[in-house]
Amino acid sequence: MDKKLIYSGNSQVLVSGIKNILDEAGIAYFEINKSDSSYPGIIGQIEVLVDKTDEVKAKLLIKHIINL
Structure with a gap:
């Protein structure tokens, strides 16, 4: 399976929203x-x-959730 990146960022909340949209x-x-893990949302990307x-x-x- 060839995987493509659709989002990269540090917001756990935004990732959760994206995953919900994809699930639906x-x-x-x-x-x-x-x-x-010591600095979630500050250091590193999801x-x-x-x-x-x-x-x-x-x-x-x-698209609409990323452009907020």
């Missing part, structure tokens, strides 16, 4: 949490990836 759309995703075939649809679905 039936899009499988992968979360990679590179944040420091990445959300989807399969290449779902990339365009996923980006359209989350």
Whole structure:
């Protein structure tokens, strides 16, 4: 499976919203949490990836939440 990055940031709240949107759309995703457990939300990034075939649809679905 070829994975594509659709979000990278440090907001746990935003990632949670993105995952909910993807779940409701039936899009499988992968979360990679590179944040420091001692400083969550401050140091490190959280990445959300989807399969290449779902990339365009996923980006359209989350566009409004990322641009807040």
